[in-house]
Amino acid sequence: MNDQRSAAEPAAAAVAVPEAVTALEGAGRTGAGRRAALTPIVLVVAGGLSVQFGSAVAALLMPKAGALGVVTLRLTAAALVLLLICRPKLRGHSRADWGTVLAFGVAMGGMNTLFYQALDRIPLGIAVTLEVLGPLTLSVFASRRLINVVWAGLALVGVVLLGGGGFDRLDPVGAAYALGAGAMWAAYIVFSARTGRRFPQADGLALAMVVAAVLSLPLGVIESGGRLTVPSVMALGAAVALLSSVLPYTLELMALRRMPAPTFAVMMSLEPAIAAGAGFLILDQALSTTDALAIALVIGASIGAVRSRSGRRET
Numbered sequence: 001m002n003d004q005r006s007a008a009e010p011a012a013a014a015v016a017v018p019e020a021v022t023a024l025e026g027a028g029r030t031g032a033g034r035r036a037a038l039t040p041i042v043l044v045v046a047g048g049l050s051v052q053f054g055s056a057v058a059a060l061l062m063p064k065a066g067a068l069g070v071v072t073l074r075l076t077a078a079a080l081v082l083l084l085i086c087r088p089k090l091r092g093h094s095r096a097d098w099g100t101v102l103a104f105g106v107a108m109g110g111m112n113t114l115f116y117q118a119l120d121r122i123p124l125g126i127a128v129t130l131e132v133l134g135p136l137t138l139s140v141f142a143s144r145r146l147i148n149v150v151w152a153g154l155a156l157v158g159v160v161l162l163g164g165g166g167f168d169r170l171d172p173v174g175a176a177y178a179l180g181a182g183a184m185w186a187a188y189i190v191f192s193a194r195t196g197r198r199f200p201q202a203d204g205l206a207l208a209m210v211v212a213a214v215l216s217l218p219l220g221v222i223e224s225g226g227r228l229t230v231p232s233v234m235a236l237g238a239a240v241a242l243l244s245s246v247l248p249y250t251l252e253l254m255a256l257r258r259m260p261a262p263t264f265a266v267m268m269s270l271e272p273a274i275a276a277g278a279g280f281l282i283l284d285q286a287l288s289t290t291d292a293l294a295i296a297l298v299i300g301a302s303i304g305a306v307r308s309r310s311g312r313r314e315t
Contacts, residue, residue: 072220073237105211134182
């Protein structure tokens with residue numbers, strides 16, 4: 001009853017006092033602005049949850065299909081799904097458009113291939129911790145504001161802590177693959193944003209996914225062969241594709257249309273925290289006190305980056 005009254009009072013004031021109409025319209029615009037600012041944040045977080053839990057499922061699939069086989073299943077299934085849903089037009093695009101899609105597909109395929117090679121050798125949480133250094137580096141070099149450098153530095157501290165001081169005990173090849181995946185991740189962010197500006201909806205993503213699938217197919221067939229056609233393997237591969245490619249890449253493409261690439265890159269520091277949670281729930285990888293502190297730091301850095309962006313919009 002009190003809620004109904006409080007909701008009715010501003011409307012009554014607007015009728016009685018003409019100036020109140022302007023105030024109410026301003027409040028409505030403020031609310032809409034806040035929702036608009038929160039939308040890309042929700043998209044990024046949802047995409048992160050999807051991709052990291054998908055990676056945990058992929059780790060369970062690797063003994064059956066191999067690392068390269070999982071990449072092939074994931075990208076091929078994702079390409080087929082996106083082609084069926086988006087049905088992108090092949091005509092009417094410039095040479096620059098196709099060049100952007102090709103670069104996006106190469107970055108996507110390289111990121112996936114290198115990451116799964118790392119995941120086959122080192123734990124999920126630490127693999128993502130090393131991988132996220134790519135987006136963090138991008139955020140530092142691409143940002144023109146000192147405060148974003150501060151938030152990126154805070155996130156980097158959390159990333160190092162999340163490693164638990166154990167990087168020296170890791171398989172060096174696996175660590176190198178993870179760092180390479182991070183470099184490709186930074187390229188993915190850049191070309192995902194460019195693709196989103198050049199192609200409507202998710203058409204560019206669908207075409208880039210085809211490029212990535214074609215590049216990965218020979219590698220997966222050579223490594224896994226007939227294992228890729230086992231029904232249970234194909235079913236798990238399709239699940240990984242939906243969780244780790246179709247859903248998160250679509251959400252991230254939508255987010256990058258509403259969020260600057262540097263801010264998006266800093267928010268990628270959430271990925272190690274999400275990966276640690278997925279590893280704990282699905283792969284039985286326990287979290288330590290240091291892990292919890294690291295998670296708090298990377299989340300704090302992401303929130304700070306978003307708030308600084310929102311504050312600049314409001315001024």
